[in-house]
Amino acid sequence: MKRLVPLVFSLLIAGPAAADPLADAIKADLPSLLAIYRDLHANPELSFQETRSAAVLAAEAKKLGFQVTTGVGKTGVVAVMKNGPGPVLLIRADMDALPLAEQTGLPYASKVKAQTREGADTSVMHACGHDTHMTAWIGTARRLAAMKQSWSGTLVMIGQPAEEIGLGAKAMLDDGLYKRFPKPEVAIAFHDSASLPAGVIGYTEGYTLANVDSVDLTVKGVGGHGAYPHLAKDPIVLAARIVTALQTLVAREISPIESGVVTVGSFIGGSKHNIIPDEAKLQLTVRSYTPEVRKILLDGIARIARGEAIAAGMPEDRMPVMKVRDEFTPATFNTQPLTGRLTTMFTARLGKDRVLALKPQMGGEDFSQFYLADKSIQSLLFWVGGVPRSKWDAVKGDTTKLPSIHSPTWAPDPEPTIATATEAMTSAALTVLARAK
Numbered sequence: 001m002k003r004l005v006p007l008v009f010s011l012l013i014a015g016p017a018a019a020d021p022l023a024d025a026i027k028a029d030l031p032s033l034l035a036i037y038r039d040l041h042a043n044p045e046l047s048f049q050e051t052r053s054a055a056v057l058a059a060e061a062k063k064l065g066f067q068v069t070t071g072v073g074k075t076g077v078v079a080v081m082k083n084g085p086g087p088v089l090l091i092r093a094d095m096d097a098l099p100l101a102e103q104t105g106l107p108y109a110s111k112v113k114a115q116t117r118e119g120a121d122t123s124v125m126h127a128c129g130h131d132t133h134m135t136a137w138i139g140t141a142r143r144l145a146a147m148k149q150s151w152s153g154t155l156v157m158i159g160q161p162a163e164e165i166g167l168g169a170k171a172m173l174d175d176g177l178y179k180r181f182p183k184p185e186v187a188i189a190f191h192d193s194a195s196l197p198a199g200v201i202g203y204t205e206g207y208t209l210a211n212v213d214s215v216d217l218t219v220k221g222v223g224g225h226g227a228y229p230h231l232a233k234d235p236i237v238l239a240a241r242i243v244t245a246l247q248t249l250v251a252r253e254i255s256p257i258e259s260g261v262v263t264v265g266s267f268i269g270g271s272k273h274n275i276i277p278d279e280a281k282l283q284l285t286v287r288s289y290t291p292e293v294r295k296i297l298l299d300g301i302a303r304i305a306r307g308e309a310i311a312a313g314m315p316e317d318r319m320p321v322m323k324v325r326d327e328f329t330p331a332t333f334n335t336q337p338l339t340g341r342l343t344t345m346f347t348a349r350l351g352k353d354r355v356l357a358l359k360p361q362m363g364g365e366d367f368s369q370f371y372l373a374d375k376s377i378q379s380l381l382f383w384v385g386g387v388p389r390s391k392w393d394a395v396k397g398d399t400t401k402l403p404s405i406h407s408p409t410w411a412p413d414p415e416p417t418i419a420t421a422t423e424a425m426t427s428a429a430l431t432v433l434a435r436a437k
Helices: 021-042 051-063 130-146 168-174 235-253 291-311 338-350 368-372 389-394 414-432
Strands: 067-072 076-083 088-094 113-115 121-123 153-160 186-197 201-203 206-209 211-220 260-269 279-288 321-324 332-334 355-357 378-387
Touching: 021 051, 021 130, 021 414, 051 067, 051 076, 051 130, 051 153, 076 130, 076 168, 088 130, 088 414, 130 153, 130 186, 130 378, 130 414, 153 168, 168 368, 186 201, 186 338, 186 414, 201 338, 211 235, 211 291, 235 260, 235 279, 235 291, 260 291, 279 291, 291 321, 332 368, 332 378, 338 355, 338 378, 338 414, 368 378, 378 389, 378 414
Parallel strands: 088 153, 088 186, 186 378, 201 355
Antiparallel strands: 067 076, 076 153, 113 121, 201 378, 206 332, 211 279, 211 321, 260 279
């Protein structure tokens, strides 16, 4: 990593009372950005269906002078601006929404209907805030295009599909992102937060988000009449034993100083009171940070399921069947020295009360793929709070009393969220791409 020293530092961290050209420009641009945000919010699209959203980003980038390519990784956008010698910086925004019916009551609430990849009809909502990500992406692109005299290098701005199913970043990489376009030395992104007041930045050093695995477990049995259980092999009892035994994986098989989650989110078996079914089905989410803990958990699930089946007297041809879905999201890791440099700059620019060090979370984000594809890349994903200040104050910061992301009632306060994200992303880019003196 070279030239991360913020040579435009004096411009970026002007005190609150001093003239601040960047903040002033963002404030002037906010009416336009908020109109874009409301449009994106009202017109959400599911994973790998983000054609309209991609067109909005592509059209804006073209107007600003970027070289724009669409259809990367199915529906992704890549916008490149070369501005002399220097590092290559990747800035990413994800575009997809969720299959939820919006309940925010906003005048621009989504009324969109669509079909999932599985063919089910559903309502669609930006319940994860990707509409704020796209809007701040546009705001950042506008500022950097207008400030070309202040930076030098290559800017690669991508609109990524399908983050919600963990496949979009990989799809873009598989489609030649690092071969067809300049390969980054630095990658940055932000995610809105339902656990911070609007306009507050959060960050974590090292691991910030988890490995996410989805596991399907089919527990087989021998069906029969509920009145004669001795003539059957009950898969529901066996599945219940498995669920209980799985809790020991985190409690007793990984180190107390490591982190892991094994949650059984679905348990389906049987159709009637007096019928012992042939099988039961479990769906699990498995979370970890390190590859070593991930292996312990996945191997342990398979071992426990088989061991409990043997203990229940199941024949070999009725052993449980375990499938780890391909929608795997690897853990997100914030690298040094990038994380330290940029968060120090954020603090100097915004004030220490608006930049907070946080603990890692067990959520998942496929932004990790851009770093893992080449570990020479420096990478940072940070948080921008979205909770309206009045709501935050009303509950005294108790996030258990607030809607979380992925809730049908989650609605970030758009003005401070988008303004802060645009300011943070732009100042980060100016730091990474600072002109050499």
